[in-house]
Amino acid sequence: MIAITRPVGKGSDTAELVRSLGWTPLIFHTVELKPLDDQKIIDQIRSSLTQGQIDWIVFMSSTGVKLLFDVLASYPNLPRIPSETRFLAVGPRTRESLLHYGINQTTVPAKYSSAGLDEWFSQLNRKNPRIVLIRSLSADASLANSLRAKGATVTTVNIYDSAMPTDLQSVFDFLDGLRLGQFAAVLFTSAISVSNFFTIAETKFEGTGLIHRLNRILVG
Known part of the structure; x- marks a missing residue:
């Protein structure tokens, strides 16, 4: 067993x-994954989507996908995700969740983990990308810190808590x-x-x- x-x-x-x-x-x-209060999510989304061009939005779970797009649908006055933004999912199930919300072009790293995402960005030719991480409040900062060390501008949106x-x-x-x-x-x-x-x-x-x-x- x-x-x-x-x-x-x-x-x-x-x-x-x-x-x-x-x-x-x-x-x-x-x-147990518990969504944060709507207002906390809204404030983070508004801040992250109004700071200029976003090259990549990275989803660390299918839960993050659902919560982000449900909040965007419930509050139409929020800024929209720029059309040129690309999407990166931590694994196949997260990619499937994005497909459910109409996101057809999603990249998945070879290794389905934070380390795999970090490795994928290490091989990216684009310099100094702007990245938004959709993640748990309880997640550590190792991925964000590593991406910043590579020159990326990283914003985290803590959309749920791992309680x-x-x-x-x-x-x-x-x-x-x-x-x-x-x-x-x-x-x-x-x-x-x-x-x-x-x-x-x-x-x-x-x-x-x-x-x-x-x-x-x-x-x-």
Whole structure:
């Protein structure tokens, strides 16, 4: 059995993929994506879209795609995305979300991660691009800082927060299975999923018991 972290409400496609590979999945939720207040999003969008030409808008998740375009649709007086702006998605599912909103030309890096996005921009011939990152409030600044170090002008739009989930039962199910030796591997799909997991697990394990059990399986 393989355990995989996904945000609350997500993971069915991941489970289907794991089953197609011959494994039994357990999807457990250590993150709940919560939209920020509309006014906070509006202020950031207005600021980012009125500072001149935007070369690239980078989406770090499908959630960011939905929230941005839903806010733009709900508030028609907001500035529009310039027609010459290009779009970069962190992975295929995020690209599919953009397609749903009529964005047909979207680039996806070879590696579906912040590191992959950073590497992609490293190979870009254009000097000093202006980039807008659509991301979680909880995301660290490593990608933005790296892009700035390469000469880019970077604006971040924090459109949702990656919070601790309200319902912890799926995490407890994983911890129970871990105790019983039911898992061959566990995959953490973001840094915040790891941090939240250990915070939750502290209520169930004492001392080094958790690390000892994780060391018995493959952790990715």
